[in-house]
Amino acid sequence: MSRTLFIRTYGCQMNAYDSARMADALAPHGFASVERPEDADLVILNTCHIREKAAEKVYSDLGRLRRLRAERAAGGRELMIGVAGCVAQAEGRALLERAPFVDLVVGPQTYHRLPELVQRRLRSSGGVIDTDFPLESKFDRLPEETAAAPGISAFLTVQEGCDKFCTFCVVPYTRGAETSRPAGHVLAEARRLVRDGAREIVLLGQNVNAYHGESPDGGNPWSLARLIEALADLAGLERIRYTTSHPLDMSPDLIDAHATVTKLMPYLHLPVQSGSDAVLKAMNRRHAVDDYRRTVAALRRARPDLALSSDFIVGFPGETDADFELTLALVDEIGFAQAFSFKYSRRPGTPGALLGRQVPEPLKRERLALLQERLDRQADAFNRATVGRRLPVLLEREGRRPGQKVGRTPYLQAVHLDAPDVPLGMVVPVELVSARAHSLAGAIRPGPAPDEAVIAAAEAVA
Numbered sequence: 001m002s003r004t005l006f007i008r009t010y011g012c013q014m015n016a017y018d019s020a021r022m023a024d025a026l027a028p029h030g031f032a033s034v035e036r037p038e039d040a041d042l043v044i045l046n047t048c049h050i051r052e053k054a055a056e057k058v059y060s061d062l063g064r065l066r067r068l069r070a071e072r073a074a075g076g077r078e079l080m081i082g083v084a085g086c087v088a089q090a091e092g093r094a095l096l097e098r099a100p101f102v103d104l105v106v107g108p109q110t111y112h113r114l115p116e117l118v119q120r121r122l123r124s125s126g127g128v129i130d131t132d133f134p135l136e137s138k139f140d141r142l143p144e145e146t147a148a149a150p151g152i153s154a155f156l157t158v159q160e161g162c163d164k165f166c167t168f169c170v171v172p173y174t175r176g177a178e179t180s181r182p183a184g185h186v187l188a189e190a191r192r193l194v195r196d197g198a199r200e201i202v203l204l205g206q207n208v209n210a211y212h213g214e215s216p217d218g219g220n221p222w223s224l225a226r227l228i229e230a231l232a233d234l235a236g237l238e239r240i241r242y243t244t245s246h247p248l249d250m251s252p253d254l255i256d257a258h259a260t261v262t263k264l265m266p267y268l269h270l271p272v273q274s275g276s277d278a279v280l281k282a283m284n285r286r287h288a289v290d291d292y293r294r295t296v297a298a299l300r301r302a303r304p305d306l307a308l309s310s311d312f313i314v315g316f317p318g319e320t321d322a323d324f325e326l327t328l329a330l331v332d333e334i335g336f337a338q339a340f341s342f343k344y345s346r347r348p349g350t351p352g353a354l355l356g357r358q359v360p361e362p363l364k365r366e367r368l369a370l371l372q373e374r375l376d377r378q379a380d381a382f383n384r385a386t387v388g389r390r391l392p393v394l395l396e397r398e399g400r401r402p403g404q405k406v407g408r409t410p411y412l413q414a415v416h417l418d419a420p421d422v423p424l425g426m427v428v429p430v431e432l433v434s435a436r437a438h439s440l441a442g443a444i445r446p447g448p449a450p451d452e453a454v455i456a457a458a459e460a461v462a
């Protein structure tokens with residue numbers, strides 16, 4: 001039977017990966033993806049529970065879908081509504097109580113069962129739920145072939161879940177215990193992605209650098225560094241990235257990989273959350289600010305041109321003005337090319353929600369504005385400092401104007417350039433000529449190999 005599917009993705013890159021895999025699971029059952037919910041027989045919201053705002057958004061979207069279904073009913077066409085992802089996992093049956101018109105509720109570890117769930121829903125009179133943490137791994141049950149070709153830059157989940165239990169975070173509850181996919185499976189998926197056109201692979205995990213996957217030859221488990229080294233041998237793969245990392249798991253072999261694996265991009269997302277030891281302790285981050293400084297210094301020794309991005313939370317319970325000042329000082333000291341900052345959001349079921357000394361909302365707002373202003377200034381300065389430099393740019397998509405393409409520098413900066421005769425997927429040497437708020441303009445300038453040019457430029461600055 002031919003049917004249509006629309007998936008709306010909220011939240012992190014892992015949800016983006018999961019949405020693509022849900023489409024893969026449903027494709028053999030006749031579901032073809034469409035661009036708009038209005039055209040779909042099945043609409044799935046793949047949700048995020050990390051902060052209250054993200055979680056609440058689902059309900060307003062569901063309200064819209066309910067109206068769409070009512071309009072549809074007049075024309076005799078049905079609409080099935082599914083909720084997947086971390087809100088589905090966290091709320092389960094409560095979600096069906098609050099939104100009884102939902103047909104399917106499926107967690108992040110069971111979406112390989114979507115085709116069965118659709119069948120079950122067709123036979124039952126109410127919504128169906130599957131939020132198990134099953135023994136089988138979804139990765140072993142999903143089809144190998146993907147329904148849509150990967151982009152030039154493709155996500156690949158290698159690790160999931162988390163055992164760190166930071167006191168603010170829902171991930172250990174929604175995604176479950178930390179697990180790594182066997183290295184052989186990851187390599188096979190990477191080979192298929194490259195075969196189908198990917199030139200960059202972004203290895204994903206909630207705690208990706210805690211990766212310890214079964215070895216293909218039955219030996220000791222592979223670390224993330226070992227996995228990256230093996231991926232670097234894939235012909236046709238130009239770039240490797242990984243996200244998100246915990247500072248505690250930045251092991252010496254992974255830091256070394258930044259020195260030795262040229263395909264590993266000199267850009268790292270390494271969340272620190274706060275610049276205050278007291279706050280880090282209350283957050284159960286299990287490291288001090290000095291540990292972070294030392295890790296960054298080691299990374300910069302390994303790869304002098306490395307740029308960093310980070311996550312910050314302001315207004316964690318007990319955070320004083322002095323603690324917050326320490327965060328601002330750390331930002332000045334380290335220097336970030338990019339960063340994400342959030343007001344602390346009290347999440348049900350996490351230890352942080354029960355702590356006293358919750359910070360009032362207006363104070364959180366004030367601190368967030370101050371921090372964001374400083375981080376924006378740094379990001380802007382970073383972009384402006386790359387103007388005039390020649391960087392290797394991976395061409396990822398067509399631009400708006402004819403002949404224009406959009407690519408990315410090693411630092412994930414989007415660059416617009418004229419390259420009518422160069423195919424997508426090529427890495428070209430580009431001189432950055434101007435910086436705008438969220439993108440740069442560049443021009444192709446041949447010269448010495450881009451990698452050498454990057455290192456030479458970094459050494460000139462150091």
Ligand code: 5AD
Binds near residue numbers: 170271343344346
């Ligand atoms: N409140 C605010 N921010 C949070 N994050 C995770 N949980 C919360 C919360 N309860 C942020 C952290 C994390 C990023 C993915 O989201 O900074 O690194």
Ligand code: SF4
Binds near residue numbers: 163164166171
């Ligand atoms: Fe959440 Fe902390 Fe685990 Fe990251 S390390 S997913 S912030 S519990």
